[in-house]
Amino acid sequence: MSETVLLLGSGSREHTLAWKLVQSHKVNKIYVAPGNGGIHTLGSKVQTVDIKNVDKVVEWCLQNKPQLVVVGPEDPLERGVVDKLSEKGIRCFGPNRAAAQIESNKSFAKDFMKVHDIPTARYQNFKDANEAKNFIKSANFKALVVKASGLAAGKGVIVAANVEEACNAVDSILVNKSFGTAGDVVVVEELLEGDEVSVLALTDGTHFKTLLPSQDHKRAYEN
Structure with a gap:
């Protein structure tokens, strides 16, 4: 089954997600809203669309019927985009507004x-x-x-x-x-001193899978 995916966001994180989605044989088309200039280099599967607020995202999805919406940034999660899409029966990768408070x-x-x-x-x-x-x-x-x-x-x-x-x-x-x-x-x-490591986990509310640990050097170079 070839699916259409809407990816929300404009940063390097969303570029990476789009890069990985392009590699899936299950994905036929990826729309990125609003996207960035570099995303165009990922090939013909990828197209940017100019939609930026939550209500416009819902409207676009009802018209274009993507099989999955992947939410990259925290801001639309805080604004309840997953809640509103789920109410319309649209599948989302991302937490609802209540769960997103852990980050927001x-x-x-x-x-x-x-x-x-x-x-x-x-x-x-x-x-x-x-x-x-x-x-x-x-x-x-x-x-x-x-x-x-x-x-x-x-x-x-x-x-x-x-x-x-x-x-x-x-x-x-x-x-x-x-x-x-x-x-x-x-x-x-409290200031804790030492190495910082991030460990992310994906969950559907019942099962979870941890990803590889990573490290963010916030004070390197230009700080």
Whole structure:
């Protein structure tokens, strides 16, 4: 069976997903919305389409009837694209809005880990800048990681070198609103030093499969 797939996103992650989908004999056509210039190099199976908001995605799917929608970025997941497509009977690869909070809401994710005894760095969530700064100054651990709780295009985490820098980060996020509403809540977290490894798992809600571990060097080169 040859399937038509709609892939949402425009970054290198979506380019990689499209590259892999092209290799499948089960996939006949891949539409990427909105895509990027490099995706055109993947061959005739791939075509970009200019749809960017959730309602337009649903409308396009009802008209073009893809057999699968693959969601790359976090933003449409947070906006409930999987929920809306699933209501129309359209299959999706990606979590619904409630499950996506693990990625889109850092304070939710930290509280979830605490409730379920999943090891995580010590932390506190704050809406008040003065309370957050007092915590940074008085904590009995290095409370030097300051995070905007919401989605901030990968820029919402500040690993401070000292207490003053951490307090400045709190003011930037909570007072000056440098990340807009994504910074309505900040997570002040313990600084853990050592190698960072990411291990991703895919699940259908019952079964799961882990992928190979990978490493992200956030401070390399241009930081």
